Amino acid sequence: MALYEGIALIQEKQAVVLDLGTDYTKFGFTGEAAPRCIIRSEFWCPSERRYKRVYDYRTPEELYDNLVNMLHLLYFRHVLVNPKERKVVVVESLLTPTLFRETLAKVLFTHYEVSGVVWADSPRLCALTLGTPVSLIVSIGAREAEVCAVVHASVVLRALQSQPLAARAIHDELARLLDEDNNTELHLSEQIIEDIKVKTCFVGNRERAQQWADGPAPTPAKSVQYPLAGRPAITVSGRTRELAAEPLFARDNELASLPDIVLQCIMLCPIDARRALSENILVTGGTATLPGLKARLAHELRYLVTQPPYSDRLCIREFKFHKSPTHDNTVAWCGGAVGGAADAGATRALPRDVFARTRRLRDWACLLDNTPPHHPHRDQLDQ
Amino acid sequence: MAYLTQPDYVKYVCSCGQLKPITSLYFCRHCLKIRCGFCICHEVDSHHCANCLENMPSSEARLKKNRCSSCFDCPSCFHTLSTRATMAAQRQAQDPAGGDAKVENKQTKKMYYLSCFNCRWTSRDVGIPDQSVASGGWPERTNPFLSRYNQLLDYYKAIAQQEKQEKLERERKKFAIRGKYITLTDKTGLTGAMARNIAGLPTSESGSSAAIASFTPSQASAEVDELPDDVYTKDVNLKQITSMSQRLASPEWQPSSVSRLHPLAKLLSIKRSQRCRVCDHNLTKPEYNPGSIKFKIELLAYYHVPEVKIISYETVKPGEKSALLLKLTNPTGHEMQIQLMQPEDLPPVEEREEPKSIEKSLEKSLNLEKDTSSYRAIERVAELGSSSRVTAPEATLTLAQRDDAAEYDDDAQQDTSDFILWRKSNKLALRLEVTTDAAATPGAPARAALALQYSYRNTVPPAPAAPQQAHHTLYTTLLLDLGVVSG
Numbered sequence: 129m130a131l132y133e134g135i136a137l138i139q140e141k142q143a144v145v146l147d148l149g150t151d152y153t154k155f156g157f158t159g160e161a162a163p164r165c166i167i168r169s170e171f172w173c174p175s176e177r178r179y180k181r182v183y184d185y186r187t188p189e190e191l192y193d194n195l196v197n198m199l200h201l202l203y204f205r206h207v208l209v210n211p212k213e214r215k216v217v218v219v220e221s222l223l224t225p226t227l228f229r230e231t232l233a234k235v236l237f238t239h240y241e242v243s244g245v246v247w248a249d250s251p252r253l254c255a256l257t258l259g260t261p262v263s264l265i266v267s268i269g270a271r272e273a274e275v276c277a278v279v280h281a282s283v284v285l286r287a288l289q290s291q292p293l294a295a296r297a298i299h300d301e302l303a304r305l306l307d308e309d310n311n312t313e314l315h316l317s318e319q320i321i322e323d324i325k326v327k328t329c330f331v332g333n334r335e336r337a338q339q340w341a342d343g344p345a346p347t348p349a350k351s352v353q354y355p356l357a358g359r360p361a362i363t364v365s366g367r368t369r370e371l372a373a374e375p376l377f378a379r380d381n382e383l384a385s386l387p388d389i390v391l392q393c394i395m396l397c398p399i400d401a402r403r404a405l406s407e408n409i410l411v412t413g414g415t416a417t418l419p420g421l422k423a424r425l426a427h428e429l430r431y432l433v434t435q436p437p438y439s440d441r442l443c444i445r446e447f448k449f450h451k452s453p454t455h456d457n458t459v460a461w462c463g464g465a466v467g468g469a470a471d472a473g474a475t476r477a478l479p480r481d482v483f484a485r486t487r488r489l490r491d492w493a494c495l496l497d498n499t500p501p502h503h504p505h506r507d508q509l510d511q
Numbered sequence: 512m513a514y515l516t517q518p519d520y521v522k523y524v525c526s527c528g529q530l531k532p533i534t535s536l537y538f539c540r541h542c543l544k545i546r547c548g549f550c551i552c553h554e555v556d557s558h559h560c561a562n563c564l565e566n567m568p569s570s571e572a573r574l575k576k577n578r579c580s581s582c583f584d585c586p587s588c589f590h591t592l593s594t595r596a597t598m599a600a601q602r603q604a605q606d607p608a609g610g611d612a613k614v615e616n617k618q619t620k621k622m623y624y625l626s627c628f629n630c631r632w633t634s635r636d637v638g639i640p641d642q643s644v645a646s647g648g649w650p651e652r653t654n655p656f657l658s659r660y661n662q663l664l665d666y667y668k669a670i671a672q673q674e675k676q677e678k679l680e681r682e683r684k685k686f687a688i689r690g691k692y693i694t695l696t697d698k699t700g701l702t703g704a705m706a707r708n709i710a711g712l713p714t715s716e717s718g719s720s721a722a723i724a725s726f727t728p729s730q731a732s733a734e735v736d737e738l739p740d741d742v743y744t745k746d747v748n749l750k751q752i753t754s755m756s757q758r759l760a761s762p763e764w765q766p767s768s769v770s771r772l773h774p775l776a777k778l779l780s781i782k783r784s785q786r787c788r789v790c791d792h793n794l795t796k797p798e799y800n801p802g803s804i805k806f807k808i809e810l811l812a813y814y815h816v817p818e819v820k821i822i823s824y825e826t827v828k829p830g831e832k833s834a835l836l837l838k839l840t841n842p843t844g845h846e847m848q849i850q851l852m853q854p855e856d857l858p859p860v861e862e863r864e865e866p867k868s869i870e871k872s873l874e875k876s877l878n879l880e881k882d883t884s885s886y887r888a889i890e891r892v893a894e895l896g897s898s899s900r901v902t903a904p905e906a907t908l909t910l911a912q913r914d915d916a917a918e919y920d921d922d923a924q925q926d927t928s929d930f931i932l933w934r935k936s937n938k939l940a941l942r943l944e945v946t947t948d949a950a951a952t953p954g955a956p957a958r959a960a961l962a963l964q965y966s967y968r969n970t971v972p973p974a975p976a977a978p979q980q981a982h983h984t985l986y987t988t989l990l991l992d993l994g995v996v997s998g
């Protein structure tokens with residue numbers, strides 16, 4: 129055999145990184161600084177004659193079909209490579225439903241015959257892009273805001289926080305405020321709501337939010353006439369523009385607002401890591417791009433930490449923020465691309481033959497995977 | 512054409528259980544089974560640009576990140592951009608004194624810019640200088656985050672390298688067999704690194720440790736990007752702000768302002784070849800030439816499986832009988848025997864499979880059972896959900912082979928049979944009766960399932976070792992859409 133043939137045999141095909149978000153999917157190659165495509169997580173369904181979202185499923189079979197169609201779109205329309213015998217880095221949330229993970233594994237291994245899959249959780253991948261030993265990842269996506277402490281490359285699982293405070297909450301509030309502005313029920317599509325949010329909305333500062341709530345109302349920002357196809361233009365008032373993201377910061381007795389869950393996450397972490405966590409915050413996710421959101425979060429944190437119940441339980445006073453090393457919506461993807469490229473031998477990948485034999489994935493929530501070796505029940509689990 | 516636009520009234524059950532119209536089905540001549548896009552294996556065959564129809568070898572496509580180097584898409588509306596030429600006067604003001612010289616120096620030169628005929632966006636809108644050559648040469652932008660990304664990449668590669676080395680070292684220490692011969696390094700207490708140092712060689716891991724040492728982790732700061740001061744007073748110009756799709760069309764830059772839009776190099780298209788998962792034979796293989804829409808291999812069900820069309824039907828009512836007119840077509844070049852059956856009367860799949868020779872099964876078990884395991888996982892039972900049944904006549908129908916010349920024959924032959932309406936070369940019209948379940952709810956979609964048994968003549972030259980039979984009896988199930996159950 130000629131030398132170059134040997135090299136070609138050893139040479140690994142460049143792996144792909146898949147971040148299948150609720151709204152947008154990021155897909156590209158390891159070792160590259162940006163995904164090749166960021167597209168909506170939906171595909172054209174010819175039998176139903178409409179765009180179908182990957183996350184809309186009622187049965188496991190439907191989810192399987194959705195994933196097959198979505199991956200087909202990604203591989204053959206956007207990235208243009210053969211999925212076969214190529215490794216995949218899957219960027220996932222720690223709270224991904226088991227059914228979703230297992231179905232995705234089935235689709236990747238049996239339908240697309242990929243050679244191995246690295247399952248990587250997004251908080252650790254985000255931490256990877258910072259290079260700091262301790263970091264607090266606040267990721268605000270489409271459905272949920274997740275706050276996760278990453279200490280020396282491991283996630284403090286018991287401090288993991290998640291609340292439905294993300295793009296959906298903003299969209300619902302925006303739709304409500306727009307109805308108020310125009311005195312009718314507009315029933316705008318999700319896409320238009322998103323477009324209005326992207327083009328006009330921002331997060332006002334703390335003082336102004338206080339004024340809006342308790343009065344007297346501050347001078348609102350300029351209102352905007354938003355044109356609609358085939359309908360009269362609608363008014364987006366300055367109040368609406370400013371207050372659409374307010375549900376993220378709304379406090380009630382449950383202490384479940386975005387700044388609250390950040391502080392609670394820190395509070396549940398080991399005492400010697402808390403200071404480092406508060407000084408290494410990374411706010412990421414597509415919703416974090418909203419102008420003013422990061423500043424507002426910083427202000428809220430600095431204020432809330434002086435208030436009970438935090439003031440007597442947390443003695444941190446300083447909050448420092450990292451600038452993400454890439455666009456906010458691709459930080460986790462980028463971490464996957466870096467991690468996947470560094471670990472070129474893919475020692476952390478689950479190979480296809482192992483999956484075919486065991487038919488299961490490692491999961492932090494499963495006793496089989498999280499029982500330490502010296503634990504008295506370990507023997508029974510290993511049987 | 513009607514196939515492309517109309518809803519699918521007749522759906523076939525693929526061997527994997529999916530319901531598809533005959534136009535999106537394949538027929539594997541080696542397995543003698545219907546396959547569909549869901550249960551076959553797709554492969555990238557060749558890359559080309561759909562605009563300039565230029566072929567690009569895969570290696571080059573990989574280098575160019577699957578982008579055409581001469582075609583661009585509009586960053587505003589994603590339509591293809593056109594190159595436009597203007598005559599630009601080139602001022603050469605080196606000799607302002609002489610009047611004659613001035614005339615001579617005033618050369619006109621053709622300059623090019625990109626323009627969108629759909630939304631009128633031009634490369635001049637965003638300040639991209641005109642180019643002197645028509646194709647290419649457009650300024651390329653680099654990812655603003657690239658340098659930091661590369662630092663991260665070097666750092667983690669070095670760490671991975673070090674981890675690997677440490678692991679090797681540990682392994683070596685664990686399993687090193689202490690022989691009776693003491694190596695030089697053992698005797699003198701030198702480590703490998705020290706020996707290299709003395710010899711003046713670069714230390715083996717210097718590269719990785721240097722990369723690790725020089726890496727600076729991200730620095731957090733107390734300052735956060737505040738809102739611009741004018742946000743409460745400035746008017747919003749919606750035309751100046753990009754939409755989500757405009758931002759995401761260039762993942763590297765994601766411009767939020769229209770003035771930062773840049774032409775998008777056109778994404779290449781691919782031609783796919785498709786393979787049967789069970790026997791690994793090609794089902795379709797396109798011609799290499801991007802302009803050609805022909806295939807080298809094209810095993811479509813449309814050419815091999817009898818086609819069923821609904822001519823007309825009576826409204827379906829619960830508990831009643833209604834008439835149904837069907838047209839059957841034999842697309843093959845051989846005479847075909849067809850018998851209508853009930854889906855539940857079909858022999859089970861296992862029985863239908865031809866007994867495999869010992870060599871074949873041995874080959875399969877050696878083949879790491881790859882083919883079946885992946886196919887079995889995809890297979891599922893079709894949900895027919897039919898509320899009506901078609902009364903199938905016992906008789907076997909014979910359909911002549913396809914004869915293109917007979918297309919011009921006008922007169923249909925009248926058949927004597929009571930359920931055959933007419934017969935014309937390879938086509939046959941049937942009058943059938945549909946019995947609907949009395950429990951069918953009015954307003955629900957009315958579907959009738961029907962099974963076909965048909966004879967098929969295999970034209971694949973048999974393999975020299977295993978003499979194959981050429982005549983087969985095959986089965987297929989189909990689902991007819993008869994509108995809605997009336998009240």
Ligand SMILES: [Zn+2]
Nearest residue numbers: 525527547550
């Ligand atoms: Zn199929």
Ligand SMILES: [Zn+2]
Nearest residue numbers: 560563579582
């Ligand atoms: Zn081109």
Ligand SMILES: [Zn+2]
Nearest residue numbers: 585588627630
């Ligand atoms: Zn355009």
Ligand SMILES: [Zn+2]
Nearest residue numbers: 539542787790
């Ligand atoms: Zn086959």
